[in-house]
Each structure stands twice: as C-alpha cells, then as structure tokens.
Amino acid sequence: MNSKATTTILIVEDQSLVRDAIAMLLSLESELTIAAKCSNGQEAIDYLSAHPAPNIILSDIEMPLVSGLDLAAYVTKQNLSTKLVLMTTFSKPGYIKRALSLGVKGFILKESDSDYLIDAIHKVSAGEKVISTELAIMALDDNNPLSQKEMAALKLASEGLKTQDIAQSLFLSEGTVRNYLSEAISKLDATNRVDAARIAKQKGWL
C-alpha cells in the first residue's frame, strides 16, 4: 500500500497542445498522477484494455473516430470502476442528458477556469457528481423534440445528401423522409432543412 493516497488520471483530448497543457496543469497537484495521455477515444479504449483502470478519465467529448460519449458507453459496458469526467463547449448542452444516462460523473465546461477543474476532479474522486451550473440549467430546458428518425434524416441532410440518398440510407421511402424533415423544420421553427440542422447542431442534438 502507498504511504500517500493518490488519484490516477487518464487524459483524453485530440489536440495535443491542449492535452499536454492540461496534463501539466494537473500534474502540478501533488495528489494527482497522470497515468497516461490519449489522443482519442479509441486510444483510450486500447489503453484501458491493457492497463489497470485509472481512478478518473478526463475526456473531451468531440473527438475523431471515437467520441467521449462512445468512450463513456464502453466504460459502463465493461463495468470499469473508473469515474468519467467529460469536457465540453458552452454551445453544446445537448450532450449532457446522453452523458448522464451513460453514468458520467462529471461534466465540465472548457469555459470554466482551471481551479474549477481541479476542484471538480477532487470532488468526483471523493464520490460526488459535478456538473457546471450553466450546463445543468441549459440541460433542463433542453427538451429535444426530435424523434430518432428525424434526427437521423436531419443529420444526413446537413451533410449535403439529397432526399433520395437519405431515403436509401435509412431504408425509407423518399416521401417519408420529406415528411420527417418537414416535421423537424416545423418543430424547430426553422425555414428549411439547413436551418433546422444548424439549430439542432448548435443544441448538440446531432
């Protein structure tokens, strides 16, 4: 047994400048130890399958290949003891509900300052859940009115696919796709599919 209790942390963030800087910041705390640094969710999963689980994983949400939410899904599925803290950007509160249902323990805004992060890690380590107040508030009036299909159609539409292609991707008829998009447009008070996609994305629903 160690003479001193220390909390091990795995940092997952795709921008290495940011990753290194945050690691440096945390390593200055005497009771925190950086177990490893990964540049995306896949690397993190690879790491976790080959090493003992760290106490905490501090991960960005938006990453190529495997996102922070995907990573959260993996951790709960594997039943790891690791506590997950996700970092996100102010403009995307929509992630939070999905994250909470995946058992994420902390939700930090990249807009919050470094003291807050360190404090949050301590609290999560002690068993608390931490969610930035602004995020909690935004998440509350964040009633995503879109159905699964509507979101799927909207997402594809935002990538420039035309109705016919969307229909093929979703195994639906062209008319049905237009119905879904029309519904989405109306629900979001948008003027067309592009506008609707923009609104939904900004809320983090896509």
Place this chain on the structure above:
Amino acid sequence: MNSKATTTILIVEDQSLVRDAIAMLLSLESELTIAAKCSNGQEAIDYLSAHPAPNIILSDIEMPLVSGLDLAAYVTKQNLSTKLVLMTTFSKPGYIKRALSLGVKGFILKESDSDYLIDAIHKVSAGEKVISTELAIMALDDNNPLSQKEMAALKLASEGLKTQDIAQSLFLSEGTVRNYLSEAISKLDATNRVDAARIAKQKGWL
C-alpha cells in the same frame, strides 16, 4: 534595463480551461513571462490599447466576436511591434493564406505538442517565422476557386437563409444569387448548396 532578457506574452483563447493550461505551461519557461490572458479578440484589443505591447501574442483563431484574424488585422493596422502567433486546428488550413498576408509570424497546429509550441515561440521571438509543416503543405494545394461573392452567398446559404434573403443581404437579384451558388456547387463538385458549404467550411474558406 533588465538584468535578464525576458519575452512577454499575451495569451488569447476563449476556452478558459485551455487558456489557463497553456499559460501555466508557458510560465514554467524561465525566459517567458505571461503579460496577460484574454478570452477573445476584443478583450485583447482593449488590453493593447491600454498597455504596452507584449513581445508576442499567442492567439487562437476561432473565437466569438473578434477572431484571431481580426486581431491580426488590428495589430498590423496599428503598426504594433508585437509578433503574432496563431493557433488553429488541423482541419482548417484555409486560414493560413489570409493570416500570412496579415503579417502573422507563426502558425501552430493545436495538434502539435507542447515542446513544439515553446520552440516556436522562441524562434518567433528571435525573428524567425514558424509554420507547422503540415499546414504549409496543405496551404500550398489550397487553391480556393471561389469568388468573393460566391463565398458570401455560400456562407449565408449555410446559415439556412433562402435565396431571396441572401439576395437582399448582398444587394443582388435572386437570379444572380442562384447563379453564384450554382457556380460554387459546380466548382466544388458538390451536389447542392449545403454540400458545397460543407466542403468550403471544412477547407476554411468560409
């Protein structure tokens, strides 16, 4: 005169977690001094108009209100002696040409590691220009084929505005706008305006 030569740095970055972390990272270098930290370009401009110019400004490009490019424009316009180093993301090489024409001295990928950043700051401080190799290469085959008007129209289209609204914004006729968009779609090998906007954005042309 100081007994020791030190380089003063102004850090401009909208995500305070990242801002704090980078500041911490740089402050560990004995010959670097953090003059101040700002959360967007406007704050930086306010700071510059009230304080002596720092040796170097290290700024993110994508920020609300006043971007890193806007800040670069301000610095050259005011003829400040400050050297500007911009940070950007891998996926957006299109910024680099605009930045270079604004006299920016350094261009760093957030994907590069912290040693590279520190090295780059030293070099810029010594009078060199520094550009991440990957960015330089990408910038070379980055021939934006779009005209000003085409970009403007595309940008508005990507925000969900309909042809008529775009025409009003640009003081053009509806038909002309459709011509521009049609041209842009064809130039970018896109299937429609959404697709074209997506391609252009990803290259950093919007």
Place this chain on the structure above:
DNA sequence: AATCGCATGTGACATTTGTCATCAGTTTTT
C-alpha cells in the same frame, strides 16, 4: 472607337424541397 472581359441580371425550364391530407398496418391504451 472597337473590342474584350467581367460582373450582374433575366427568363425558361427541370428538379428538389416543403406541406398537407389521407391511408394502411401495427402497437398501445383503455
């Protein structure tokens, strides 16, 4: 002055998109 090139505009047309009423199965509720 004649010519060229460019930016802008027009009109015509086919295609795509958005809206709506309605319908047929299926599942859920009562």
Place this chain on the structure above:
DNA sequence: AAAAACTGATGACAAATGTCACATGCGATT
C-alpha cells in the same frame, strides 16, 4: 375488443433550388 396512437407510405401541389443560354452595362485593352 374498440379506440387511440404510432410508423411508414402516397399523391398532389406550391415553393425553392439548380442549370443554362443569353442580355446588359462598364471598365480596361488595343
């Protein structure tokens, strides 16, 4: 079991979008 709600599909129609050929005007070139 009857009613209601849900999902996916149709067809019809208006509006928006994409394409193209051609006109106009204006500054630069010769």
